[in-house]
Amino acid sequence: MKNKIVLIGLMAASALSFSQDKGLVANADSPHTKLHSVNLQDVQWTDGFWKEQFDIGVENTLPYMWDLYHNDSITHAYANFKIAAGLEKGKHSGPSFHDGDFYKILEGMAAAYAVTQDPELDKEMDTAIAMFAKAQRKDGYINTPVLIEERWGTLGPEELQKQLGFEKYNMGHLMTAACVHYRATGKTNFLEVAKGVADFLYDFYKKASPELARNAICPSHYMGIVEMYRTVKDPRYLELANNLIDIRGTTDDGTDDNQDRVPFREQTTAMGHAVRANYLYAGIADLYAETGEDKLLENLKSIWEDVVYRKMYITGACGALYDGVSPDGTVYDPSIVQKIHQAYGRPYQLPNATAHNETCANIGNVLWNWRMLQITGDAKYADIVELALYNSVLSGVSLGGKEFCYNNPLNVSEDLPFQQRWGSKREGYIALSNCCAPNVTRTLTEIGNYAYNLSNEGLYVNLFGSNDLKTVTPNGDKLEIEQKTNYPWDGKIVLKIVKAPKSEYAINLRIPGWSQGAQISINDKQMHFSYNLGYATVAKKWKKGDVIELNLPMPVELMQANPLVEETKNQVAVKRGPIVYCLESDDLSEKAEINSIVLDIYSELDLKDIVINNRNVKGITCKGFVENDNWESTLYRPILKEKQEVNLTLVPYYTWGNRNQEEMTVWLPY
Numbered sequence: 074m075k076n077k078i079v080l081i082g083l084m085a086a087s088a089l090s091f092s093q094d095k096g097l098v099a100n101a102d103s104p105h106t107k108l109h110s111v112n113l114q115d116v117q118w119t120d121g122f123w124k125e126q127f128d129i130g131v132e133n134t135l136p137y138m139w140d141l142y143h144n145d146s147i148t149h150a151y152a153n154f155k156i157a158a159g160l161e162k163g164k165h166s167g168p169s170f171h172d173g174d175f176y177k178i179l180e181g182m183a184a185a186y187a188v189t190q191d192p193e194l195d196k197e198m199d200t201a202i203a204m205f206a207k208a209q210r211k212d213g214y215i216n217t218p219v220l221i222e223e224r225w226g227t228l229g230p231e232e233l234q235k236q237l238g239f240e241k242y243n244m245g246h247l248m249t250a251a252c253v254h255y256r257a258t259g260k261t262n263f264l265e266v267a268k269g270v271a272d273f274l275y276d277f278y279k280k281a282s283p284e285l286a287r288n289a290i291c292p293s294h295y296m297g298i299v300e301m302y303r304t305v306k307d308p309r310y311l312e313l314a315n316n317l318i319d320i321r322g323t324t325d326d327g328t329d330d331n332q333d334r335v336p337f338r339e340q341t342t343a344m345g346h347a348v349r350a351n352y353l354y355a356g357i358a359d360l361y362a363e364t365g366e367d368k369l370l371e372n373l374k375s376i377w378e379d380v381v382y383r384k385m386y387i388t389g390a391c392g393a394l395y396d397g398v399s400p401d402g403t404v405y406d407p408s409i410v411q412k413i414h415q416a417y418g419r420p421y422q423l424p425n426a427t428a429h430n431e432t433c434a435n436i437g438n439v440l441w442n443w444r445m446l447q448i449t450g451d452a453k454y455a456d457i458v459e460l461a462l463y464n465s466v467l468s469g470v471s472l473g474g475k476e477f478c479y480n481n482p483l484n485v486s487e488d489l490p491f492q493q494r495w496g497s498k499r500e501g502y503i504a505l506s507n508c509c510a511p512n513v514t515r516t517l518t519e520i521g522n523y524a525y526n527l528s529n530e531g532l533y534v535n536l537f538g539s540n541d542l543k544t545v546t547p548n549g550d551k552l553e554i555e556q557k558t559n560y561p562w563d564g565k566i567v568l569k570i571v572k573a574p575k576s577e578y579a580i581n582l583r584i585p586g587w588s589q590g591a592q593i594s595i596n597d598k599q600m601h602f603s604y605n606l607g608y609a610t611v612a613k614k615w616k617k618g619d620v621i622e623l624n625l626p627m628p629v630e631l632m633q634a635n636p637l638v639e640e641t642k643n644q645v646a647v648k649r650g651p652i653v654y655c656l657e658s659d660d661l662s663e664k665a666e667i668n669s670i671v672l673d674i675y676s677e678l679d680l681k682d683i684v685i686n687n688r689n690v691k692g693i694t695c696k697g698f699v700e701n702d703n704w705e706s707t708l709y710r711p712i713l714k715e716k717q718e719v720n721l722t723l724v725p726y727y728t729w730g731n732r733n734q735e736e737m738t739v740w741l742p743y
């Protein structure tokens with residue numbers, strides 16, 4: 074039975090007030106969520122890892138992407154809006170998802186503006202928003218391929234049809250970006266455009282056939298429309314979000330690739346295109362936070378277990394396969410078997426060199442898990458947010474912030490005798506697949522918002538990094554805390570209370586799932602603490618200057634995979650805290666192929682300060698062996714007894730490919 078929403082206490086559709094609820098997800102009033110966001114403005118990185126990443130995002134990545142998307146000869150993204158608005162005559166150029174990617178850059182600028190208050194950013198955003206408003210049709214529709222066709226008649230019906238696949242993706246990112254812009258600036262210019270879009274979608278879905286309505290590739294609009302509901306409190310938007318989920322899987326031509334062969338309420342495992350899947354799951358988590366429909370959460374939890382226990386890489390990456398067939402979509406009949414692409418594979422099917430692992434899917438994993446964390450208050454979801462951020466999201470962008478990866482494989486070998494569809498080298502512009510670059514752009518400026526949550530029970534510290542938190546509790550009390558740490562290179566985290574509520578107040582510190590033997594002291598006095606869903610709770614009447622110190626022992630760990638993962642049998646990966654390491658050919662003491670290296674797991678694993686592209690990171694030194702790497706005309710051979718000892722230096726996985734872009738591997742035989 075499908076759930077129909079009963080809307081109680083309808084609020085006026087125009088109820089726009091610039092409230093305190095100004096996070097990426099404005100869920101302070103969401104009835105079925107335990108934790109809610111702090112404001113975008115509340116967290117300022119002050120030093121260390123995330124400060125460096127934020128600065129690179131703001132100083133390098135954002136201006137680079139802004140210029141790129143204004144470059145008519147490379148991306149043509151802004152030009153499409155000008156042509157759609159009638160300011161120039163011309164044709165649409167670039168992929169049909171360009172609009173959505175341009176909105177992601179605006180979202181990143183808005184999140185950066187919330188923290189920096191840079192008037193230049195504000196001005197640039199206003200210019201772009203005015204152009205969106207000019208291009209928007211009177212009924213609220215905005216999607217430049219179609220608007221340009223209507224105005225100038227340049228595409229033809231067949232080409233136009235192809236452009237429709239991403240229109241909801243484009244509109245979804247517009248709505249999300251507009252909500253973030255409103256929360257960052259207090260201005261309603263972008264939000265007015267987004268209201269037009271949301272109203273259009275509401276009317277469209279009232280009339281559209283299920284076949285038309287299900288047309289939704291990479292469904293960012295579920296997150297977008299729920300966020301619009303949260304922002305303007307128009308109950309029609311929540312009704313729309315629920316209808317969008319109802320309608321999925323009700324047509325005969327649904328596919329596992331698009332997660333609509335069967336209705337969502339019958340899905341218990343992750344399937345199909347991993348970006349579409351993770352965006353869908355994140356959107357459904359948003360819907361659950363508003364409606365509390367048990368079946369939605371039950372299925373999300375089941376799918377989560379399928380991903381985290383069977384289908385996710387050690388880097389938090391998702392989407393093992395470039396191409397494949399749906400494992401369960403059809404009875405085996407080669408003529409009707411369903412194709413999947415950029416997709417989750419079967420359980421434990423996790424190839425390394427041919428892993429697809431699109432950066433957008435890994436960001437989708439963060440978006441989904443962050444929402445699961447807020448719904449449940451369970452730190453196991455924050456563990457995945459952290460794992461993906463430090464590894465498979467950051468690997469999507471170069472250390473300098475101007476080159477990007479579409480795929481994030483765990484092994485790169487120059488001997489692989491075939492060309493994969495997308496190269497494994499970072500590029501400034503990934504023609505036809507540049508969705509990931511603007512996605513990582515917005516993410517770099519938004520990580521501060523993931524660092525903390527609030528609830529009626531206190532503060533939740535999710536991510537560690539030096540920052541100043543200045544926020545207000547649900548009771549209206551001021552809360553100010555200075556966090557100082559050299560995390561993720563060191564497990565000591567110090568929180569100094571600057572302002573806290575007068576009565577007893579709980580501070581909940583995430584104890585990562587990988588950590589053992591965590592210790593907490595208050596004002597140098599060690600204390601016992603209680604665990605609650607992976608958070609250690611310390612509660613007292615705080616005084617200004619009180620110091621909480623959390624120590625997370627951070628030994629180097631040798632990790633093995635479930636033996637059902639065939640590709641990693643008898644191999645280990647090296648991990649320390651949240652950071653997964655890899656071996657790059659740049660660090661081999663002599664010329665050897667990456668796949669000929671064997672790790673000596675009994676050798677000392679020592680930390681070593683190294684600099685890669687002006688960034689200080691901790692490497693790990695150890696010993697290994699190199700085997701004869703001449704496999705010319707050889708598929709099998711007797712095992713070799715002779716091996717030559719070599720010194721190895723492992724580097725954080727996210728830094729790979731920043732030097733000579735040669736070979737790399739995460740898993741090493743031992």
Ligand SMILES: [Zn+2]
Pocket residue numbers: 431432433434506507508509510512
């Ligand atoms: Zn992408």
